[in-house]
Amino acid sequence: xxxxxxxxxxxxxxxxxxxxxxxxxxxxxxxxxxxxxxxxxxxxxxxxxxxxxxxxxxxxxxxxxxxxxxxxxxxxxxxxxxxxxxxxxxxxxxxxxxxxxxxxxxxxxxxxxxxxxxxxxxxxxxxxxxxxxxxxxxxxxxxxxxxxxxxxxxxxxxxxxxxxxxxxxxxxxxxxxxxxxxxxxxxxxxxxxxxxxxxxxxxxxxxxxxxxxxxxxxxxxxxxxxxxxxxxxxxxxxxxxxxxxxxxxxxxxxxxxxxxxxxxxxxxxxxxxxxxxxxxxxxxxxxxxxxxxxxxxxxxxxxxxxxxxxxxxxxxxxxxxxxxxxxxxxxxxxxxxxxxxxxxxxxxxxxxxxxxxxxxxxxxxxxxxxxxxxxxxxx
Amino acid sequence: xxxxxxxxxxxxxxxxxxxxxxxxxxxxxxxxxxxxxxxxxxxxxxxxxxxxxxxxxxxxxxxxxxxxxxxxxxxxxxxxxxxxxxxxxxxxxxxxxxxxxxxxxxxxxxxxxxxxxxxxxxxxxxxxxxxxxxxxxxxxxxxxxxxxxxxxxxxxxxxxxxxxxxxxxxxxxxxxxxxxxxxxxxxxxxxxxxxxxxxxxxxxxxxxxxxxxxxxxxxxxxxxxxxxxxxxxxxxxxxxxxxxxxxxxxxxxxxxxxxxxxxxxxxxxxxxxxxxxxxxxxxxxxxxxxxxxxxxxxxxxxxxxxxxxxxxxxxxxxxxxxxxxxxxxxxxxxxxxxxxxxxxxxxxxxxxxxxxxxxxxxxxxxxxxxxxxxxxxxxxxxxxxxxxxxxxxxxxxxxxxxxxxxxxxxxxxxxxxxxxxxxxxxxxxxxxxxxxxxxxxxxxxxxxxxxxxxxxxxxxxxxxxxxxxxxxxxxxxxxxxxxxxxxxxxxx
Numbered sequence: 001x002x003x004x005x006x007x008x009x010x011x012x013x014x015x016x017x018x019x020x021x022x023x024x025x026x027x028x029x030x031x032x033x034x035x036x037x038x039x040x041x042x043x044x045x046x047x048x049x050x051x052x053x054x055x056x057x058x059x060x061x062x063x064x065x066x067x068x069x070x071x072x073x074x075x076x077x078x079x080x081x082x083x084x085x086x087x088x089x090x091x092x093x094x095x096x097x098x099x100x101x102x103x104x105x106x107x108x109x110x111x112x113x114x115x116x117x118x119x120x121x122x123x124x125x126x127x128x129x130x131x132x133x134x135x136x137x138x139x140x141x142x143x144x145x146x147x148x149x150x151x152x153x154x155x156x157x158x159x160x161x162x163x164x165x166x167x168x169x170x171x172x173x174x175x176x177x178x179x180x181x182x183x184x185x186x187x188x189x190x191x192x193x194x195x196x197x198x199x200x201x202x203x204x205x206x207x208x209x210x211x212x213x214x215x216x217x218x219x220x221x222x223x224x225x226x227x228x229x230x231x232x233x234x235x236x237x238x239x240x241x242x243x244x245x246x247x248x249x250x251x252x253x254x255x256x257x258x259x260x261x262x263x264x265x266x267x268x269x270x271x272x273x274x275x276x277x278x279x280x281x282x283x284x285x286x287x288x289x290x291x292x293x294x295x296x297x298x299x300x301x302x303x304x305x306x307x308x309x310x311x312x313x314x315x316x317x318x319x320x321x322x323x324x325x326x327x328x329x330x331x332x333x334x335x336x337x338x339x340x341x342x343x344x345x346x347x348x349x350x351x352x353x354x355x356x357x358x359x360x361x362x363x364x365x366x367x368x369x370x371x372x373x374x375x376x377x378x379x
Numbered sequence: 380x381x382x383x384x385x386x387x388x389x390x391x392x393x394x395x396x397x398x399x400x401x402x403x404x405x406x407x408x409x410x411x412x413x414x415x416x417x418x419x420x421x422x423x424x425x426x427x428x429x430x431x432x433x434x435x436x437x438x439x440x441x442x443x444x445x446x447x448x449x450x451x452x453x454x455x456x457x458x459x460x461x462x463x464x465x466x467x468x469x470x471x472x473x474x475x476x477x478x479x480x481x482x483x484x485x486x487x488x489x490x491x492x493x494x495x496x497x498x499x500x501x502x503x504x505x506x507x508x509x510x511x512x513x514x515x516x517x518x519x520x521x522x523x524x525x526x527x528x529x530x531x532x533x534x535x536x537x538x539x540x541x542x543x544x545x546x547x548x549x550x551x552x553x554x555x556x557x558x559x560x561x562x563x564x565x566x567x568x569x570x571x572x573x574x575x576x577x578x579x580x581x582x583x584x585x586x587x588x589x590x591x592x593x594x595x596x597x598x599x600x601x602x603x604x605x606x607x608x609x610x611x612x613x614x615x616x617x618x619x620x621x622x623x624x625x626x627x628x629x630x631x632x633x634x635x636x637x638x639x640x641x642x643x644x645x646x647x648x649x650x651x652x653x654x655x656x657x658x659x660x661x662x663x664x665x666x667x668x669x670x671x672x673x674x675x676x677x678x679x680x681x682x683x684x685x686x687x688x689x690x691x692x693x694x695x696x697x698x699x700x701x702x703x704x705x706x707x708x709x710x711x712x713x714x715x716x717x718x719x720x721x722x723x724x725x726x727x728x729x730x731x732x733x734x735x736x737x738x739x740x741x742x743x744x745x746x747x748x749x750x751x752x753x754x755x756x757x758x759x760x761x762x763x764x765x766x767x768x769x770x771x772x773x774x775x776x777x778x779x780x781x782x783x784x785x786x787x788x789x790x791x792x793x794x795x796x797x798x799x800x801x802x803x804x805x806x807x808x809x810x811x812x813x814x815x816x817x818x819x820x821x822x823x824x825x826x827x828x829x830x831x832x833x834x835x836x837x838x839x840x841x842x843x844x845x846x847x848x849x850x851x852x853x854x855x856x857x858x859x860x861x862x863x864x865x866x867x868x869x870x871x
Contacts, residue, residue, distance in 0.1 A: 024761045031670035038667045038735065039687035041728050045694060048705040103399045110396030125859060126404050132782075132855045133848060134789025135696075136820040137414065140827055140844050144837070145413050168398060172391055179384040194381060236406050267385055269392035290693075297695025299792040300820075304828060327697045327792070334701075334796055350705070353698045364693040368686070 046357065053354040056080075056347035065351060071310040073333065073345045080348050084310045086355075088323035089296060092230045092306065095319060096295040099235025101288055104242025105277075108287075111243065112250040113258075113272055131240035135300045142233045142305035147224030154221030154320075159213035166209045174201035221320055225307040228319040233301050238291035245290055249283020249374055250276055282374035286367035293363045296327075297356060303328040326352045411848070418845025421838045425562035426623035428453045429543060433557050433639055438631070449619050456616040460609055461546055464538065466602035467531060471499060474524055479506065482517040499528050530597050534606075537572040541565060541610075542617060553635035560639070561838065562620035569614055573607055628842055632805065637826060637839045644805045646846060648719070648816030649788055651806065652798060655723030656730060656787040661780050663727070664734030665769075668776075671735070672742040673764050692732035696792040699729045703797040719811035722798020722818075729793055730783040737782065741775025742768060744865075774865045778858045785854040789847060791820035801825045819847040 057065070060080055068081020107127075111120055150157060178198030185193045253276050261271040277284065307322020310329075314321070330349045428449050435441045472492060479488050484506060491502045503521050539545060543558035550556050559565035575594045578587035595607040610617075631641030667688075675681040703725030707713050713721050745768050753763040769776070791799075799821035806816050826840045827833065 020759060024759055027761050028670075028674055031666055031674060034663060035667040035670040035675075035684060038663055038731050039684040039691075041731065042687045042691045042694070044706060045691075045698065045702045045728075048702055048710070049698065052701075052705055103402060106396050106399035107403055110393075110400050114393050114396045115400070123400055123404075126407055128855060128859065129852065130403070130407055132785055132789075132851055133410070134791070134820055134851055136789065136791045136823050137844050137848055138410070140823055140840065141410055141414065143827055144840070164402075168391070168395060172388070172395070175384060175387060175391075179381055182381070194384075198384075236410070239403060267389040269389040270385070272392070293693055293695075297693075297697070299695070299697040300824060304824065327695060330697050330701065331792060331795055334704075350701060353701045356695050357698050360693045360695055361690055364690050365686075368689060 049350055049354050049357055052347055052350035054347075056344055056351045059344050059347070065348070069312065071329075073348065074336070078344065080344065082326070082329075082348070082352060084312050085324055085326045085329050085352065087312050087316070088227070088302075088306070088310075089325040089327070091227050091313075091316075091319070091323055092234060092302060092325060093292055093295045095227060095231025096234035096238050097288065097292055099232055100238040100242050100291050100295075103235070104239045104287070104291065105246055105284060107239070108243045108247040108250055109272055109277075111247050113268065113276065127240045127243055130236065131244075135237065135298055138233050138237055139300040139304035142229055142301055143225070146229055146233065147305055149224065150221050150226075150229055151224035154224070155217040155219045158219055159217040162216055163209060163213050166212070167206070170205035170209055171202055174198065174205045177201055219320075223307060223322060225305050225322055226320050227306065227313070227323045230302050230306045230323075231319060233305065234295045234298055237298065237301070238294045241294050242287045242291040245287035246280070246284045249280040249287065249371075252283065252375065253279045279377075280374060282370040282377070286370040286374070289363045289367040289370070293360050293367075297360060299327040299331050303331050308332065326356055414841065414844050414848060417838070417841040418848075420563075421842025421845070422626060422628050423622070423624050424838070425620040426625065427558070427560055427562055427565055427618035427620050429558040429618065430560035430623070430625075431621075433560060437634065437639075440627075453617055453619050456613055457542060460538070460542075460606055460613075460617070463603045463606045463609070464535060464545065467598075468499075470602055471524065471528055471531065474527075475499065475503070475506075478517065478520045478524065481520075500525055503528070531603075534572070534594065534598075534603065537568070538610075541568045541572055554638045557639070558618070562618065564835070565614065565618055565620070569610065572610060629846065633802075633839075636802065636830065637836050638832075642819070642822070642839065642843055642846065644803055645817040645819045645822045645843065647805045648799075648803075648818040649820070649847070649850070651719050651811050651816060652722050652726060652794065652818055653784050653788045655719060655811065656726040657780060657784055659723060659727035660730050660734050660783065660787075664731055664779075664783075665738050665776055667731075667735045668738035668742055669764055669769060672739045673760070673768065688732050688735055691728075692736070694729075696729060696790055699725055699793040700796050702728070703793060708797060714813045717796070717798050717800070717815035718813050719798055719806065719816050720813075722794045722815075725793045725797045726787045726790060729790065730787050733783045733786065734779055737779030738772070738776045741779060742772045744775060745771045774861055778861045778865070781854050781858040781861070785851040785858075788854070789820055789851050791824060794818060794821060801829075819843055819850075823847065 065080055065082050066086075067083055068079060069083050070079040070081045071084060072079050111123060115123065175198060178194060178201045182190055182194035182197050257275055257279055258271055261275040262268075266274070302325045306324060306328060308324045308328055309322040310324045313323060330352055333345070334349055336345075428446075431441055431446045432450055435443065435446045472495065476489075476492050478484075479492065488502075488506045491497070491505065496502075497505075503525050507518055507521055535545065539548075539555070539558075541558055544550055544556065559568050573594060574591040575597070577590050577592055579590045580587045582588075593607070595604060598604050598606075625641075628641040629646060630643050632643055634640040671681070671685070675684075703721060707721045707724050708716065713724065749767055749771055750763055753767040754760070758766070798815055799818050800815040801817065801822065803815070803817045806814055823840060823843045826836060826843070830836060
């Protein structure tokens with residue numbers, strides 16, 4: 001009797017364990033399916049954007065879209081030259097990176113190498129808040145607060161900004177230059193020569209800046225909704241991305257390299273500029289790319305505050321002219337084009353989206369490759 | 380390099396870094412400062428008697444007797460002003476009669492003057508053809524009178540905007556039934572009443588400069604001449620402003636294109652969208668994160684999945700909007716046109732990578748010993764994951780979800796084509812499956828750029844921005860606090 005019972009229970013146990021193993025396998029399969037589905041979404045996005053973008057290229061070809069300067073989608077005959085939009089996107093992204101790049105990297109260096117731990121903990125929330133503020137709030141600020149300010153006191157804002165950024169930089173540059181020139185002097189008068197040269201250069205730099213500021217303060221901005229406004233705001237929006245990614249890269253450089261550099265007698269500045277930043281180069285590149293992606297893909301700020309003029313400014317680097325970007329065009333024109341689904345006017349917006357998508361996809365791949373490389377290099 | 384220079388460079392380098400951090404904080408302050416100060420103005424402001432009248436008549440709120448007392452007091456001090464207006468109208472009719480006398484008009488003209496029907500400009504036009512002799516001079520006089528009437532009508536319109544309809548007038552449009560509800564706007568409107576503007580083109584090199592001319596100059600020697608001084612001196616008594624904390628701004632429906640009332644439909648729409656997004660993206664994201672953290676091995680399939688997810692994180696938000704339109708609305712037909720459901724699905728796709736990444740990190744942070752203990756007790760891997768690892772990772776997972784909620788609440792571009800409308804009633808829960816909704820981010824855009832009277836409703840725009848930012852920041856602060864707690868716990 002007991003023997004039978006034992007055999008039966010063993011059988012049941014084996015069955016149960018098999019069932020359990022099956023269940024576990026099925027469960028794992030289910031998990032994999034959900035994960036794969038959420039990854040497949042990106043393919044869906046590519047497919048559905050392509051599906052609506054291709055009819056445009058079939059109807060109108062590539063040349064007009066990429067090289068034409070006339071954007072009149074609702075006129076008869078319509079013309080779909082999107083070059084001004086590509087240019088506008090490029091211009092504001094460039095402007096944003098001029099703001100966010102140096103400031104973001106400097107702030108990241110400051111966070112990783114200069115500030116003590118306590119202060120760092122206090123600064124981090126500032127960056128998080130900057131990242132958390134919704135883009136429409138930035139856009140509202142750009143449109144309602146910043147644009148009128150630029151329009152009324154554009155000259156003053158420009159000159160103050162130039163002084164604020166230029167003074168420290170010019171002074172530093174003058175110091176370095178003075179030192180380098182003094183090294184060429186003969187040994188005897190070198191100390192006095194250095195002092196004199198440096199003083200001369202610094203004064204010269206300040207005078208130059210003064211002239212520049214005076215010139216800028218006379219500038220009149222006819223409309224506050226322009227590329228400059230948008231560039232500054234987009235730059236501020238991109239800063240958190242740049243800071244957090246490049247800080248990670250700087251942190252990953254590790255103590256050993258830094259300590260070796262200090263051990264050779266380098267100052268902190270020299271260590272950072274000559275050792276840490278070169279070692280974290282690919283990580284910083286990734287940070288800049290991700291920041292640029294954020295600026296390229298941003299819709300609300302440019303839609304509200306860029307002026308939405310579909311032509312290339314004269315001269316091309318004129319940041320005070322209104323511009324129009326791809327994202328703003330998609331957002332703005334879809335409302336009208338939606339009623340005529342199937343027309344070139346509808347599909348051209350998907351073509352623009354496809355360009356954005358491709359650009360971001362490439363940027364993402366490059367930044368991922370760069371991050372992986374920096375990780376591999378630093379071990 | 381000289382040692383001294385190196386030292387200076389080192390110092391200034393540190394200074395440069397700190398300078399950039401300070402600049403960043405300054406940018407944050409400059410950004411949030413005006414939004415907070417003026418946004419609060421939507422809630423706390425000096426409300427005039429017109430505001431309280433509106434609240435009483437539309438919501439039945441407020442102390443009826445007290446409000447009616449204030450309305451009566453305000454009306455009393457408006458009396459002299461209305462009097463002047465009526466007297467000036469009389470004067471104009473008198474001049475009309477004088478012209479008719481001078482030019483020996485027909486009886487029909489006198490009939491119009493006696494009955495004051497139709498109104499003066501129409502009567503003048505009718506009279507042009509019935510002046511008998513010396514028609515030209517008569518017409519010039521009538522033209523001059525018509526001009527005086529136009530100036531007077533403009534004045535009356537300014538008074539209507541400031542104080543509401545004149546005695547005996549009725550309007551259908553809500554914004555014409557009330558005067559200025561906010562003391563700040565009332566002062567702007569008073570300035571409009573006191574001064575007319577003109578453009579000065581004397582300098583041919585510049586654009587025309589705006590010049591303000593006192594309106595009183597147009598009315599010298601008439602009954603309304605003292606009106607301007609009276610309005611300026613007695614504005615306070617006519618509107619009786621009083622500091623009010625209008626917290627119901629958040630919960631009141633909006634009336635007449637946001638001229639009156641609050642922002643509840645938009646707030647509710649944002650809540651629906653945010654919660655709906657999380658109901659979809661939360662479970663999916665957590666499951667994917669659990670798989671990636673606990674089950675996935677280093678195979679090409681898994682690394683492909685990871686690449687896909689990180690690519691998804693880099694897609695511009697407007698592209699998500701187009702995708703939502705093309706896929707959820709036009710292909711799957713989750714609803715006839717835009718709906719909260721379609722918007723939530725689109726937003727869910729947008730926040731999915733964030734949820735997955737942060738949850739995976741949280742799951743990986745669970746100490747290995749937990750898992751080992753569970754496995755050594757004979758639990759299967761499945762059971763370990765779902766009863767030991769996930770509960771231990773819950774706070775971290777929650778943090779990721781809360782941060783993603785903040786992101787979903789603030790995104791505008793994806794909902795433009797999938798979920799948002801500019802005006803609407805607050806939705807019932809079951810309506811979210813099929814109907815679009817106003818939402819804070821979209822309404823901010825819409826009111827700030829496309830509204831018919833952008834300047835009149837600045838306070839609503841600022842109030843909306845403040846509400847949205849406070850919502851998002853509150854979510855983020857919760858997440859930060861939660862994370863600090865977790866790291867303290869993990870440290871021991």
